[in-house]
Amino acid sequence: MSITLERNNLNKIKTLKVIQSEVKNTNQIALSVDCVIFGFDENKLKVLLIRSDLKKFQSKWSLLGDLISENEELDASAYRILKQRTGLNDVYLEQVHTFGGLSRHPAGRVVTVAYCSLINIQHHQLNIFDNELHWHDIDNVTDLAFDHQQIFDTCYKRLQKRIQEHPLGFNLLPKKFSLRELQNLYEAILDTKMDRRNFRKKFFAMDFLIDLGEIEKDVPHRPGKLYKFNYGKYEKKKKKWVGIDF
Amino acid sequence: MSITLERNNLNKIKTLKVIQSEVKNTNQIALSVDCVIFGFDENKLKVLLIRSDLKKFQSKWSLLGDLISENEELDASAYRILKQRTGLNDVYLEQVHTFGGLSRHPAGRVVTVAYCSLINIQHHQLNIFDNELHWHDIDNVTDLAFDHQQIFDTCYKRLQKRIQEHPLGFNLLPKKFSLRELQNLYEAILDTKMDRRNFRKKFFAMDFLIDLGEIEKDVPHRPGKLYKFNYGKYEKKKKKWVGIDF
DNA sequence: AAATATTGTGTGTATTTTACACATTAAATT
DNA sequence: AATTTAATGTGTAAAATACACACAATATTT
Numbered sequence: 089m090s091i092t093l094e095r096n097n098l099n100k101i102k103t104l105k106v107i108q109s110e111v112k113n114t115n116q117i118a119l120s121v122d123c124v125i126f127g128f129d130e131n132k133l134k135v136l137l138i139r140s141d142l143k144k145f146q147s148k149w150s151l152l153g154d155l156i157s158e159n160e161e162l163d164a165s166a167y168r169i170l171k172q173r174t175g176l177n178d179v180y181l182e183q184v185h186t187f188g189g190l191s192r193h194p195a196g197r198v199v200t201v202a203y204c205s206l207i208n209i210q211h212h213q214l215n216i217f218d219n220e221l222h223w224h225d226i227d228n229v230t231d232l233a234f235d236h237q238q239i240f241d242t243c244y245k246r247l248q249k250r251i252q253e254h255p256l257g258f259n260l261l262p263k264k265f266s267l268r269e270l271q272n273l274y275e276a277i278l279d280t281k282m283d284r285r286n287f288r289k290k291f292f293a294m295d296f297l298i299d300l301g302e303i304e305k306d307v308p309h310r311p312g313k314l315y316k317f318n319y320g321k322y323e324k325k326k327k328k329w330v331g332i333d334f
Numbered sequence: 335m336s337i338t339l340e341r342n343n344l345n346k347i348k349t350l351k352v353i354q355s356e357v358k359n360t361n362q363i364a365l366s367v368d369c370v371i372f373g374f375d376e377n378k379l380k381v382l383l384i385r386s387d388l389k390k391f392q393s394k395w396s397l398l399g400d401l402i403s404e405n406e407e408l409d410a411s412a413y414r415i416l417k418q419r420t421g422l423n424d425v426y427l428e429q430v431h432t433f434g435g436l437s438r439h440p441a442g443r444v445v446t447v448a449y450c451s452l453i454n455i456q457h458h459q460l461n462i463f464d465n466e467l468h469w470h471d472i473d474n475v476t477d478l479a480f481d482h483q484q485i486f487d488t489c490y491k492r493l494q495k496r497i498q499e500h501p502l503g504f505n506l507l508p509k510k511f512s513l514r515e516l517q518n519l520y521e522a523i524l525d526t527k528m529d530r531r532n533f534r535k536k537f538f539a540m541d542f543l544i545d546l547g548e549i550e551k552d553v554p555h556r557p558g559k560l561y562k563f564n565y566g567k568y569e570k571k572k573k574k575w576v577g578i579d580f
Numbered sequence: 581a582a583a584t585a586t587t588g589t590g591t592g593t594a595t596t597t598t599a600c601a602c603a604t605t606a607a608a609t610t
Numbered sequence: 611a612a613t614t615t616a617a618t619g620t621g622t623a624a625a626a627t628a629c630a631c632a633c634a635a636t637a638t639t640t
Binding site for chain 4: 529531532535536539549553554555556557
């Protein structure tokens with residue numbers, strides 16, 4: 089739930105308590121989506137947050153979200169938020185978890201479906217119509233409004249897990265990227281350092297990177313080669329699974 | 335959504351379409367939980383299903399579920415179903431995915447939160463008050479009612495993934511089990527054959543199995559040793575993560 | 581006592597992971 | 611133009627892990 093909900097739908101929500109008693113026998117519940125939108129810039133993992141304007145959460149930041157409307161698919165609702173806020177259409181989006189704590193929203197019961205989204209922070213236009221929408225460094229994300237800290241933590245952990253097993257990360261990079269950029273991305277997301285030679289060996293061994301025959305521009309040192317990810321080849325050859333390991 | 339919903343709440347649901355128009359401005363939606371309850375018996379992975387009594391789904395099987403009530407946590411709702419149907423309290427339960435297809439339920443829009451549950455099929459009492467509740471072999475599960483086939487498939491895939499990375503499987507076995515039983519479980523869930531010696535080596539190397547100093551009874555061959563899983567040790571030593579691999 | 585069926589164990593090979601150092605290149609500086 | 615700087619690009623040896631595979635031991639059944 090986010091400012092969007094708060095602004096666009098606050099009146100509706102405020103009437104929930106009244107209406108809930110009327111519809112109690114139908115067990116109907118307000119449903120929202122909240123999007124944890126990740127970006128990558130200046131070698132840091134970022135998340136897009138908006139300032140809450142609920143008094144209760146004054147000065148706190150919250151995720152982007154909105155109520156799901158009656159005739160809207162869940163994924164469609166998340167895409168709608170993304171489009172509204174970033175102007176982007178084809179973005180990576182994954183449903184992560186549904187949060188239904190009874191008092192997670194002060195205006196009444198709202199169950200929210202959390203989505204994790206990855207966007208290319210360069211290639212988008214933020215619709216900052218209220219000047220309250222900002223990219224935050226991951227490590228500064230604390231004490232969000234509502235239960236959004238929990239939602240954020242869940243989505244961030246999911247991202248850490250999935251980026252190791254699936255080629256998600258490329259959604260955060262420019263279409264053409266250097267291996268250094270790729271490694272910086274992994275190091276930022278996993279919050280770790282990796283050996284450069286072994287990292288390269290790993291990715292070259294996978295054989296999903298296409299050498300574009302181009303090199304970086306405007307770097308103050310020897311420029312690296314540029315690559316793009318070969319999704320077609322990946323889809324054909326991807327691993328079935330690994331083995332027992334815990 | 336299941337027979338429970340159908341029977342206990344069908345009348346409520348049938349009024350949804352009317353009421354939805356009244357509460358449209360609140361965007362309220364009916365919410366349910368559906369549980370994919372797995373068991374393991376006779377070396378086969380089983381799932382607990384109930385026969386649908388909706389005319390539309392005559393003779394089809396469906397998952398166990400019910401509407402979430404207004405003041406009920408999501409997990410609590412799933413636990414309620416499990417308790418009702420299996421009599422079991424402390425069971426493995428994991429939220430998997432939320433399904434919100436607009437026409438997934440014939441009576442109106444119902445968004446459902448799917449849970450995956452693992453129970454020890456020996457240690458429970460089925461509340462088969464309607465004789466329509468049965469354990470089905472996994473490989474016979476086709477053409478379920480509603481969108482339950484999709485929900486089942488999603489939960490089964492999730493189980494296959496998670497059993498390789500976490501010690502879930504023991505929830506399906508008796509407290510004391512032989513390595514053969516454990517291997518049979520893995521082979522059933524992953525639908526594969528494994529080398530017996532390497533399987534043993536793997537688990538002994540993890541060092542999470544406690545040798546109980548007992549042996550199997552009533553087997554028509556040399557009895558194997560019995561073990562239990564050392565959850566305490568696992569919690570302390572479990573892997574942080576693995577590495578990039580896709 | 582023999583036959584049967586399953587448990588329990590070890591070793592060599594292939595593969596994967598890890599640790600680690602030096603030559604190369606382009607830009608910036610002198 | 612020569613030097614410095616800062617990053618790219620590459621290879622190899624050791625260690626750890628995964629895999630393939632065969633035979634002796636034990637309890638039950640006949």
